Amino acid sequence: MRRQIVAGNWKMNNNLTETDILIADLKRQNKTSNAEVKIAPTYTNLWHAYQALRLTEIEVIAQNMHFAEKGAYTGEVSADMLQSVGVKTVILGHSERRAYFNETAEMLAKKVDAALDNDMNVIFCFGEELDDRKSGNHQQVVESQIRNGLFHLEEDKWDSIVMAYEPVWAIGTGETATPEQAQEMHAFIRSVLQSAYKPGIAEKTPILYGGSVKPGNAEEIFSKPDVDGGLIGGAALKAEDFFAIVNAF
Ligand code: PEP
Numbered sequence: 001m002r003r004q005i006v007a008g009n010w011k012m013n014n015n016l017t018e019t020d021i022l023i024a025d026l027k028r029q030n031k032t033s034n035a036e037v038k039i040a041p042t043y044t045n046l047w048h049a050y051q052a053l054r055l056t057e058i059e060v061i062a063q064n065m066h067f068a069e070k071g072a073y074t075g076e077v078s079a080d081m082l083q084s085v086g087v088k089t090v091i092l093g094h095s096e097r098r099a100y101f102n103e104t105a106e107m108l109a110k111k112v113d114a115a116l117d118n119d120m121n122v123i124f125c126f127g128e129e130l131d132d133r134k135s136g137n138h139q140q141v142v143e144s145q146i147r148n149g150l151f152h153l154e155e156d157k158w159d160s161i162v163m164a165y166e167p168v169w170a171i172g173t174g175e176t177a178t179p180e181q182a183q184e185m186h187a188f189i190r191s192v193l194q195s196a197y198k199p200g201i202a203e204k205t206p207i208l209y210g211g212s213v214k215p216g217n218a219e220e221i222f223s224k225p226d227v228d229g230g231l232i233g234g235a236a237l238k239a240e241d242f243f244a245i246v247n248a249f
Helices: 016-028 043-051 079-084 095-100 105-115 129-134 138-150 153-158 181-196 199-204 215-222 237-244
Strands: 005-009 036-038 058-060 089-092 119-124 162-164 209-210 228-232
Touching: 005 209, 005 237, 016 043, 016 079, 016 237, 036 105, 043 058, 079 105, 079 138, 089 105, 095 237, 105 119, 105 138, 105 153, 119 138, 129 138, 138 162, 153 162, 162 181, 181 209, 215 228, 215 237, 228 237
Parallel strands: 005 036, 005 228, 036 058, 089 119, 119 162, 162 209, 209 228
Antiparallel strands: none
């Protein structure tokens, strides 16, 4: 059985006080599923969140990082810096990073390598725009994103990779891919993995779905055989909603 994972991406929300309040709420929730739970607060609150959650099952992860080890990259954060505040997993390739911060396939491949070289785990995001889906190119776009970002990796690196399919048209829009659309894409991703690597990799790599997952639709989406969990934006900002999704397995 593959790992089941629900990760909350808090994006640029919650100052320190608000982070404290949400973490206290999260600690009050009852977990009834076997899903791994992760939250990604903003950089300034990572150390605080790590300390507040270190004795719980909730892992604190980062929303991004730079590929360089150190140096003249004003405003950036390295893998080593994340590790030094207890963070062992990083989200890379989120569509907001690709769209608003011009993150290219080449940069993302370097970030993946930097994370893995520093013994970190990666949640690698990708997904098509609405126009790609309307024109029927969605599988082609997704295939090229995952090939460019991940397929240079040796097989032994895949234990540290989680994939997150996030159709851009479904992020923060209230519009969700239907469970059938999610399943179709996840099965396609697994088949692309299967064609590039030995079978074990496609079978064991978790593929999360992200895009307006909520307590009301999580159960149906997670019931699909190739959907191994969710990357959650808006609904991760309310502890009850987030844990309703965690418990939807
Ligand atoms: C996301 O940003 O990764 C996301 C899935 O956001 P939302 O759940 O708000 O659509």
